[in-house]
Amino acid sequence: MCLRQAQKSDAGFYQCVASNSVGERISKPARLSVYEKPKFLVEPRNVVAEVNSSVLFECKVSGEPLPTISWKKRDGQMPIGRAYVARDRGGLRIDRVQPQDSGEYICFAKNPVGNVESSAHLHINSPPLFTKLPQNLRLIPGKTAIFECEAFGQPIPRIFWSKEGDQVFLFFTFSFGIDAEIPNAVIPNLQRARRNTKMRELLSIFHVILTTSHHGEKLTGHVQFY
Secondary structure, X not given: OOOOXXXXXXXXXXXXXXXXXXXXXXXXXXXXXXXXXXXXXXXXOOEEEEOOOOEEEOOEEEEEOOOEEEEEEOOOOOOOOOEEEOOOOOOEEEOOOOHHHOEEEEEEEEEOOXXXXXXXXXXXXXXXEEEEOOOOEEEOOOOOEEEOOEEXXXXXXXXXEEEOOOOOOEOOHHHOEEOOOOOOEEEOOOOHHHOOOEEEEEEOOOOEEEOEOOOOOEOOEOEEEO
16 A cells, blocks of 8 residues: 555555455554654744843744754853743743843744744833932032932933922033033032022933932932032
């Protein structure tokens, strides 16, 4: 017997039957297995998550024999102790995600007749954090005051300046300026009338942070006059 272009539906047990006028003989069953290359039923999709949350990349495949699934992070190490592959579904779960977990994750499916892969990106949003704080200044009236402030976050934070107690963001108003490359507050020709404390706020897509220390008090920059 010859089966051409065997299909998955042809898989099963076959027996040879020989008969004549005297009797009949039936052979032992012979099994036909029709292998299929792995094929994705559900591919992983890009995920955007916040720090310390859990994420799940789905990855479902078909094939004969059933493919084995593995995951890796492109150009990086998988999160240690926080990444798990679901044996029943093949998905990848990452707990307590951190900014360094951002990147491309690849799902590999393999069996004896082939292999496939599909990838998705993980993007981690993190709250703004200050990397440089404004320092108190002691200046002579008429001089220029420059407060420096730098911050890190994802998405990249926008830095605004305001006068303490005033909810209005200051850009070029009241002789304030923003440096083109570094978001400093520049106050030219400083006068005593403007010796109020300055503070700044960070604004990202999902979070607003006031300039506070671990104890909750405001971290501010002061201008003092000689």
